[in-house]
Amino acid sequence: MPKPSARVSGIVPSGKDGWEVHFAAMTRKEAGEDIIMLSVGDHDFDTPAETVEACVRAVREGYHHYTQLPGVPALRAAMARSSTRCTGIETTPDEVIATPGGQAALYAAVQGVLDPGDHAIVVAPYYATYPGTFRSAGASFTVVETRAEDGFQPDAAAIEKAVEPNTRAILINTPNNPTGAVYGRAALEALADICRRHDLWLLSDEVYWTLGGGEHLSPRALPGMAERTLVINSMSKSHGMTGWRLGWLTGPEPFITLMISLNLVTTYGLTDFVSRAAIEALENDYGVREIAERYAARRTVLLDAVHGMNDVTVRGSEGGMYVMLDVSAIEPDDEKFAWAFLDKENVGVMPGSSFGEAAAGHIRISLCQPEPLLQEAAQRLRRFVSNYRREAA
Numbered sequence: 001m002p003k004p005s006a007r008v009s010g011i012v013p014s015g016k017d018g019w020e021v022h023f024a025a026m027t028r029k030e031a032g033e034d035i036i037m038l039s040v041g042d043h044d045f046d047t048p049a050e051t052v053e054a055c056v057r058a059v060r061e062g063y064h065h066y067t068q069l070p071g072v073p074a075l076r077a078a079m080a081r082s083s084t085r086c087t088g089i090e091t092t093p094d095e096v097i098a099t100p101g102g103q104a105a106l107y108a109a110v111q112g113v114l115d116p117g118d119h120a121i122v123v124a125p126y127y128a129t130y131p132g133t134f135r136s137a138g139a140s141f142t143v144v145e146t147r148a149e150d151g152f153q154p155d156a157a158a159i160e161k162a163v164e165p166n167t168r169a170i171l172i173n174t175p176n177n178p179t180g181a182v183y184g185r186a187a188l189e190a191l192a193d194i195c196r197r198h199d200l201w202l203l204s205d206e207v208y209w210t211l212g213g214g215e216h217l218s219p220r221a222l223p224g225m226a227e228r229t230l231v232i233n234s235m236s237k238s239h240g241m242t243g244w245r246l247g248w249l250t251g252p253e254p255f256i257t258l259m260i261s262l263n264l265v266t267t268y269g270l271t272d273f274v275s276r277a278a279i280e281a282l283e284n285d286y287g288v289r290e291i292a293e294r295y296a297a298r299r300t301v302l303l304d305a306v307h308g309m310n311d312v313t314v315r316g317s318e319g320g321m322y323v324m325l326d327v328s329a330i331e332p333d334d335e336k337f338a339w340a341f342l343d344k345e346n347v348g349v350m351p352g353s354s355f356g357e358a359a360a361g362h363i364r365i366s367l368c369q370p371e372p373l374l375q376e377a378a379q380r381l382r383r384f385v386s387n388y389r390r391e392a393a
């Protein structure tokens, strides 16, 4: 075949991507082994029945057609209301654009603020798609690590040091995947200050905003930030709708107008009947409280079970769908730890270093399993840790 573009070839450079333990665990589970999978971030339950029914009704009622590019008006209105709640800033429908999932909102934001040759700063540990999203825009980026000892809170001084003359944006994610850290007011204010002084965009990925961590604080609410913050939202986590591909981007109206041009040449609007179901789900908050309560209960169960485990330290783990455990006192090589835990105890977790240097020496545990399985996994972890130490001694 003729040569593909360097742009698409460079999005995912070949080589190890850190998911080897997960895929090995999945293969063994599919072969019938008793594996507890705590490596993925997708719900173990279906979308709320009311949302499913709304979609079925919409299909039957003939919602089969092209929609307005930025989203059907009632969907934009419902998303704007949700953004008002998420960010604390009154949001109009003209300030949001519906996208097929939070990832597409992030892609649009990155395309919208960075030209080839521009530079961005990404706060780590981060969600796996971030580097590729910048590469797809031809932009370079600097990763600024948070420190485990700081509970993975961003360090403004380190971030400011990474600002270059061609820096256009900083990308953050709170509540955070993979650490579960919820960025505090002081850290967000310091970040906002950097953005204002250097005239930067702040890309704020808030797809986990309903899942724990106390009251959600969006940097869009800070003084002077609404004009330079782009918020990535999604129904995947909050409404139990990962496979429906529903998200949106919130930002200043003139910027969102430009995003409609991008939509014209990419997705050309959303699926009609899916949009109708999303309106109902957003207007009625189908599943939101139950899902939030379920994850909060699971987090408590797991953290209680891990509490007092010798040499295992909880870091971050305040919100979102994950718990991050520092196991470096037992085994500094987190990949080795994760492989051995899978081999000896049949539990699949993600090595922290898959998410960058800051999470080295950690394992990430997904809360996407029922409480009894999380309890069982914690028991296996306790046994594994004490045996590991004994064998090493």
Ligand SMILES: Cc1ncc(COP(=O)(O)O)c(C=O)c1O
Residues within 6 Å of the ligand: 041, 100, 101, 102, 103, 104, 127, 173, 176, 177, 205, 207, 233, 234, 235, 236, 242, 246, 247
């Ligand atoms: C931090 C973060 N941002 C964005 C996404 C994208 O989610 P979606 O495209 O399903 O909305 C995810 C998915 O796991 C995520 O963890």
